[in-house]
Amino acid sequence: MNIPKEIKCVIFDMDGVIIDSEEIHKKAYYETFNSIGVNVSDELYKTLTGSSTINAFQKLVQHFKLNLNPEDLVLEKRKRYVNFFENDPTLHLVNGVENLIKHLYKEQITLVLASSSAMINIDRVFTRFHLHQYFKAKISGADLKESKPNPEIFEKAAILSEVAKEHCIIIEDSDNGIKAANDAGIFVVGYQNPMAEDQTLENANLITDSFSTLKSELF
CATH class of the missing domain: 3.40.50.1000 (HAD superfamily/HAD-like)
Known part of the structure; x- marks a missing residue:
């Protein structure tokens, strides 16, 4: 084109x-992954880049067969992101x-x-x-x-x-x-x-x- x-x-x-903000998004995601006990590979994380947070967690819940609500995970990740956003003066x-x-x-x-x-x-x-x-x-x-x-x-x-x-x-x-x-x-x-x-x-x-x-x- x-x-x-x-x-x-x-x-x-x-x-x-x-x-x-890519780095603080990644930190917030991985803190959330750790909190629910899943090991997300770099290759799997790459497929999530650019997707909305809800779609990312829907994909992960399905991938890992988790008995968790993706919407709850979105809120957890968002809290962590906000914490990084508000406390990182170098952003x-x-x-x-x-x-x-x-x-x-x-x-x-x-x-x-x-x-x-x-x-x-x-x-x-x-x-x-x-x-x-x-x-x-x-x-x-x-x-x-x-x-x-x-x-x-x-x-x-x-x-x-x-x-x-x-x-x-x-x-x-x-x-x-x-x-x-x-x-x-x-x-x-x-x-x-x-x-x-x-x-x-x-x-x-x-x-x-x-x-x-x-x-x-x-x-």
């Missing part, structure tokens, strides 16, 4: 694209993304957030880093029937943007997210986050490791 001739909307993933935005967001906003390019995180976590990030004003809409995959790699979240994002798909691009850092973008028929940029080295990004239409470079190439 070619780069859109005119980009009118950018759809952002959040974790690993806007905020460097920061991905290098160069704030400058890119402000540039796109100034250029009147529509911005939409499409994240697998719960809306409470999205709002927590957007409030802490003062991002609400730049985005036309925010979607949480946790509120949808299907999670990434299902394309539903990006199809809804395009509808909310009120921009035709051929004028949209998506920025993602997970293979599940990239598959969702591919299946939605929207051009996708794979961002190589150093904290997500287990993601291949092989099906992205364009791969970058620098938002500054991406800004000069596309905008």
